Amino acid sequence: MKYEKLDPAAIDTMLAERRGWELGRDGAAISRSFRFRDFSEAFAFMTRCALLAEKIDHHPEWFNVYNRVDIILSTHAVSGLSALDFKMAEAIDRLLPAD
């Protein structure tokens, strides 16, 4: 398998570098909630996420209502977290303006 399931120590280390993301589903997923000015900005962000997802073949679970986008990342193939989730989280964070 290309990406292996990360152990809890590795997850802790990688999560520490991803401000705003938190662990969920008993350590099998990471999630973050994003707010935008309006629906148009939220959907533009989702479009960019979708292009990233296709590029690295790793797809988010998400929920959108108006200006809010909740994203959950998990690797179904390993029933947990892999490096790919953190790669995707980092790429998503890079879509946002620096704070």
Ligand SMILES: C[C@H](O)[C@H](O)[C@H]1CNC2=NC(N)=NC(=O)C2=N1
């Ligand atoms: C066939 C295809 O490569 C796989 O189904 C990919 C697609 N996108 C995926 N996305 C996520 N989040 N987890 C996966 O295991 C996964 N697998």
